[in-house]
């Protein structure tokens with residue numbers, strides 16, 4: 238079996254080259270090849286210097302994540318890197334693409350590091366619930382100092398080659414197209430000089446200079462690392478670099494790494510890494526299917542959703558024409574788009590000229606005829622089937638043949654909408670989540686007649702506009718909202734039975750959600766869809782509206798809000814609820830947090846099981862991707878279906894039965910067979 242690693246001689250310099258697509262992951266064959274190449278270089282006196290580089294699109298992008306959780310095979314990376322670093326012959330890392338995780342650690346163990354201007358370097362292990370495990374937390378602070386090392390390890394974001402040069406992680410930025418030659422020249426220039434070993438540096442002074450550094454960092458990042466294990470471990474590992482010698486620091490890193498690797502949070506986050514990528518794949522369509530070129534997009538409706546949807550395309554450089562019924566709605570909508578961009582620019586996340594660039598791609602119209610040459614039109618009008626059928630009828634008449642017509646509906650039947658046109662094969666749902674220019678999730682709703690090329694086009698376009706897309710079948714609420722519904726039903730039932738609304742919210746906050754159902758209701762607005770008749774009270778929301786409690790928008794909903802939008806539970810609301818429950822004849826009782834959590838989350842898992850059984854989602858991990866990206870399900874538990882696997886489907890089944898809740902045949906079958914969803 239050929240090794241993914243080969244060596245090439247350039248006179249007195251040996252170049253070790255990895256060719257392990259797609260990202261030169263450091264699988265066992267690569268590690269073996271690297272070790273053999275290093276030993277070849279060290280044992281050959283005619284070799285005076287070494288360059289390590291990779292073919293393909295990137296320098297090593299980390300350990301091979303598919304190997305995690307399996308018995309280790311082949312040489313381990315830390316020892317191979319120590320052997321390399323111990324050499325007296327200069328070893329130079331020649332970096333392009335993204336030197337990430339173990340890849341960045343290979344570079345750190347080299348004596349020198351050069352990169353092309355477009356390269357990036359980082360230690361993203363924390364995003365997998367881990368920390369670097371090949372001495373990255375010990376070498377990096379010794380090279381760039383603790384203040385630069387901490388955010389790289391604890392937040393896991395890559396830095397540019399320019400930034401890496403500034404902080405001393407790179408020794409030189411070389412020509413974009415002359416990496417190998419420049420790296421060889423750089424290596425040759427080091428021959429005969431004492432080599433620079435990262436592990437021989439010291440980070441002690443950082444710890445002494447500012448002993449409060451680590452606690453300050455913890456405090457500044459408290460919200461982000463609440464309940465997540467890896468970031469704290471990363472802080473401790475970097476702190477060890479300031480307190481211990483290198484060997485003991487590496488031992489501390491190894492201890493922390495092994496503990497994280499064996500934990501459920503890392504298993505969940507690694508599951509999500511592959512789940513997000515699997516969601517791009519449509520199992521029954523040839524990946525080579527030719528897609529439709531989308532050069533111009535139309536959006537119907539310049540409201541919150543239409544404007545947000547339009548921004549996704551404008552930001553990706555795709556021209557947009559927005560249609561509205563009235564000029565003042567158009568002006569308002571485009572004004573909001575510009576304001577959103579200007580706010581982003583004010584935060585330094587966009588250059589002012591980029592605002593003008595994006596706005597320059599936006600045209601507006603009151604006339605459907607102006608949409609005739611669009612390749613895709615997305616309808617984002619009022620959530621009424623009647624209105625949507627009318628809009629699609631008009632679009633079908635006007636927009637060129639072969640163009641895609643998409644609905645942003647959150648619930649409605651996309652097949653029924655498709656039947657309102659003569660082109661049902663070109664109709665699908667593109668369900669964006671509000672705010673559409675921010676939320677990553679896009680549900681692509683596949684109609685019964687949606688063509689394969691149309692679906693593949695939508696999936697490819699989703700990636701282009703930076704969305705995480707999941708294909709859903711046509712059912713009420715698709716995947717996300719369909720599973721939200723049983724949770725809402727239980728949340729209201731729990732109030733009727735005596736649970737305090739803040740207790741219900743607190744259970745989900747504790748679980749890791751950004752907010753609970755009643756906090757969400759206050760944010761969205763309790764009065765949405767209210768009939769405005771205070772004398773007509775048939776549910777709790779109407780009772781609150783009747784008491785002028787509309788949510789955050791008027792300072793009081795389930796909670797009372799101060800100017801800073803801090804929320805406090807309201808006695809008035811609790812008595813409104815208790816009165817309403819009494820009138821409805823409900824007995825009130827104390828309800829445990831376990832019961833609240835089980836009744837909120839297990840019915841969601843059951844709905845997910847039905848979605849799978851009906852083929853409305855391609856795979857269980859797609860459901861996890863939906864809930865993590867669309868509703869804030871905590872990444873550290875991997876999503877509802879992965880979490881249910883962790884809890885045990887037998888436990889979920891028993892819980893549903895204990896609370897008298899429905900159990901789908903699919904869930905029962907899986908539970909009784911001792912199977913998992915993922």
Ligand code: T1G
Nearest residue numbers: 259262298299300301302303337338339361369370371514
């Ligand atoms: N291991 C295995 N497979 C990987 C992989 C990895 N590290 N990285 C990517 N892939 C697969 C991915 O599943 C997909 O497969 C294909 O490559 C293209 O990826 C020892 C312990 C490099 C920025 O966390 O961030 O090192 O779907 O679609 O958008 O201390 O991949 O085609 O079958 O993402 O161009 C640390 C993870 C590991 C980097 C490229 N490294 N990868 O993005 O392509 S832990 C990471 C990425 C570690 C050390 C520790 C991105 C990318 P398929 P893609 P992309």
